[in-house]
Amino acid sequence: MTSTSTLRLNGADPTPSRRPLRLGSLKWRQATIGYLFLVPLIAGLLIFRFYAFGYNIWLSFTKAGAFGPPRFVGLDNYRRLLDDSQLVIALYNTVKFAAIAVPGVVVVSLLCALLMQYRFRGESVFRAIVFLPAVCLPTAIILVFGWLFQTQYGLVNAAFHSVGAEPMSWFGSETGVTAVVSIIVVYLSFSVPAIILYAGMQDIPSDVYEAAMLDGAGPVRRFFSITLPLLTPSLFFVILTSTIGILKLFDAVYLLLPPVDHSVSTNYGLTLVYYYYYLAFVDAGQRGYAAAVSLFLLLLILGVSIVLLRLQRRFVHYGEDG
Amino acid sequence: MFTTSRRNIMLGTAALAFSSLATINSAWSAGDVNLSLMIWDPAQKAGVQKAIDAFQAENPNIKISLVQVPPDQYYTKLDASLGAGEGPDVMWQSSKASYYVDGGALEPLTNYIKNDNLSLDAYNKKIVDLYHLDGEQYGVPKDMDAWTFVYNAEKFKKLGVEPPKPDWAWDDMVRIAKEVKAKQTATDVPLYYNFSFNNGVASLTHALGGKVIDGNKGVMSSAAGIKALEMIKGLQDDGLILKVSDSSDFNPVTSLISGKLAMAAIPSWNLSLLSKADLPDGTFQVIRMPSVNGSWTTDTNGLVYVMNVNSKHKDESWKLIKFMTSEKGAVLHAEGGAGLPANNSKAALAAFVKANEKLGGLEAALLNTIDKSYLRTTTQYPKTLTAMPKISASVMGPFYAGTVSAADTAKKLDDLLNEALR
Numbered sequence: 143m144t145s146t147s148t149l150r151l152n153g154a155d156p157t158p159s160r161r162p163l164r165l166g167s168l169k170w171r172q173a174t175i176g177y178l179f180l181v182p183l184i185a186g187l188l189i190f191r192f193y194a195f196g197y198n199i200w201l202s203f204t205k206a207g208a209f210g211p212p213r214f215v216g217l218d219n220y221r222r223l224l225d226d227s228q229l230v231i232a233l234y235n236t237v238k239f240a241a242i243a244v245p246g247v248v249v250v251s252l253l254c255a256l257l258m259q260y261r262f263r264g265e266s267v268f269r270a271i272v273f274l275p276a277v278c279l280p281t282a283i284i285l286v287f288g289w290l291f292q293t294q295y296g297l298v299n300a301a302f303h304s305v306g307a308e309p310m311s312w313f314g315s316e317t318g319v320t321a322v323v324s325i326i327v328v329y330l331s332f333s334v335p336a337i338i339l340y341a342g343m344q345d346i347p348s349d350v351y352e353a354a355m356l357d358g359a360g361p362v363r364r365f366f367s368i369t370l371p372l373l374t375p376s377l378f379f380v381i382l383t384s385t386i387g388i389l390k391l392f393d394a395v396y397l398l399l400p401p402v403d404h405s406v407s408t409n410y411g412l413t414l415v416y417y418y419y420y421l422a423f424v425d426a427g428q429r430g431y432a433a434a435v436s437l438f439l440l441l442l443i444l445g446v447s448i449v450l451l452r453l454q455r456r457f458v459h460y461g462e463d464g
Numbered sequence: 465m466f467t468t469s470r471r472n473i474m475l476g477t478a479a480l481a482f483s484s485l486a487t488i489n490s491a492w493s494a495g496d497v498n499l500s501l502m503i504w505d506p507a508q509k510a511g512v513q514k515a516i517d518a519f520q521a522e523n524p525n526i527k528i529s530l531v532q533v534p535p536d537q538y539y540t541k542l543d544a545s546l547g548a549g550e551g552p553d554v555m556w557q558s559s560k561a562s563y564y565v566d567g568g569a570l571e572p573l574t575n576y577i578k579n580d581n582l583s584l585d586a587y588n589k590k591i592v593d594l595y596h597l598d599g600e601q602y603g604v605p606k607d608m609d610a611w612t613f614v615y616n617a618e619k620f621k622k623l624g625v626e627p628p629k630p631d632w633a634w635d636d637m638v639r640i641a642k643e644v645k646a647k648q649t650a651t652d653v654p655l656y657y658n659f660s661f662n663n664g665v666a667s668l669t670h671a672l673g674g675k676v677i678d679g680n681k682g683v684m685s686s687a688a689g690i691k692a693l694e695m696i697k698g699l700q701d702d703g704l705i706l707k708v709s710d711s712s713d714f715n716p717v718t719s720l721i722s723g724k725l726a727m728a729a730i731p732s733w734n735l736s737l738l739s740k741a742d743l744p745d746g747t748f749q750v751i752r753m754p755s756v757n758g759s760w761t762t763d764t765n766g767l768v769y770v771m772n773v774n775s776k777h778k779d780e781s782w783k784l785i786k787f788m789t790s791e792k793g794a795v796l797h798a799e800g801g802a803g804l805p806a807n808n809s810k811a812a813l814a815a816f817v818k819a820n821e822k823l824g825g826l827e828a829a830l831l832n833t834i835d836k837s838y839l840r841t842t843t844q845y846p847k848t849l850t851a852m853p854k855i856s857a858s859v860m861g862p863f864y865a866g867t868v869s870a871a872d873t874a875k876k877l878d879d880l881l882n883e884a885l886r
Binding site: 207208209210227228231288292293294311313314315399400401405406407408409412420423424425426427428 | 536539540543544546547560563564566567568569707708709710711712713714719724849850853854856857858860861864
């Protein structure tokens, strides 16, 4: 208040001058060039995001195939959502994979971030291994895992066999599919969170640790009483982004249980995005209903995000400033 | 002087480039037409290319660009391109053709057929009729399916088990599979019988004298339908085929080649994979499916060449379709080894058999099968396509797992078929 009054008394205007741009002036030309640079981005956003999103909403009220104009059917597709047993299976699997894989990603990335704090022999190799899944093609990784877990010739079952254990039908049972998909998802998703958590750990002041050590706190106590609470902003970000990513799971289940095979195991891995893809691009004349399924997924992600943001207020510590 | 020389060189180069362009342009404007042809089966690419080469030799002004799209992406790419009013000039179509006809994406071929006096009697009638929609003919058949049984003769010799005979029956199959099982290592598989509803179960139902759909209603709850379900589950419960839950990543073709599997029901589109395996001639012997109560049958489907309604070169596209499905085109395609010709010509069948001559008994097995086939459920009733994933995962899975009886499974199958047919 004081500073503003002082400025006013001195005759200086605190707000920048808002003179209208004169056509052809240097500022006008600079502004035009600036906006021209923005055109590709804005056009992309308008066409591929906003128009596509709006069109998808319109499509969800129609019966549409690949050709011909969509036919308006009102709320039929939304009514069908309430009575679709495959959607229930897809929802169950999606939530199941998120419930298993998100904690998996958090625990693995936290462990890796902790290990990266220490200096040891082979630390650069370890860091490279941690970051490897982020730079490898996910499709290649998924196919390699598919071969590893192959029932007849897979290395995992060969290892089981060599120690006298019964080989397992990894893709023929719900437990098998859940285990393989969760392992793949965790492996594909932990690298970037590990780097984020490692960066978060660097922000924790060392004097806090020193004070705790002087008070006799051991490494475990320091981790649970200092590292974990002060890391909650990064942890929250990791949990939120991992949850949204895993709720949109598609590639792993699609490659392991391709739709052309009509496998008896498809129901063990059917996720909401896979179901959407099947309806929109494999099945015929179901694009309208597929759009409704995609909007259902949007609401699910929105709901989960709101819950997580609410929980943030209780569990996330942003320090004294925050 | 130097400047002049450089200018001359530049002018000379420009003139040369311009004259080259003019030459190319004059050749182009002389009437060259570029057509695109889209297919999905990698195994058939060689045969299709062979036929294309012959077509181009006969029609030097038409250039064909062959695009083979992976099977699981074929319809996705086709939908995207046709939906945008583009897409290939000529393409393959299968059971989904009616959706493309409804969407106005395909050019009716009736007038072209009439104008050129093309006789459709030259093709398998069942396949021709499939693509006669709304009073128009939309496709000319290129190939058809037939399921035969293949056994690894070397394996039978090694095990000391007498192999199946060409006139075998279901009980023979069960007996032989049990003998193989008793003599081979525990991790090997005696038999592969297609356990899917759309192929194995439906075929056996037809062989038992029943039907899957009658009067536009599912009739799997008949005695034949329930019996077929029980018979195939019996193979699993006796350990003669792999447990269905363990079969999602089991490949009968590679298992036959590796010797892990003794005998298997194999569709015609996979026979070339066996004949191209690096194994001595005669390792694989082909016989018809085993009979039940003296009869046997297998499901069939047929692919056709169709024309894009938006093709800019419809006359040339028709020329290509006519050639590819002619006796000459069918023979050249069959020489590639994959795709049993739908052209009734003896030469086409002979070319297919010759291309797969490493498979003993193939011709007799095919001749015993082709006439006995019936149209696959999803082929005759395309609406049932949407029900198949649910049938496989939600009905057949629990049935083979033993949690649902055959009678209840048949009832669920009828319910899902009826829902799809509505």
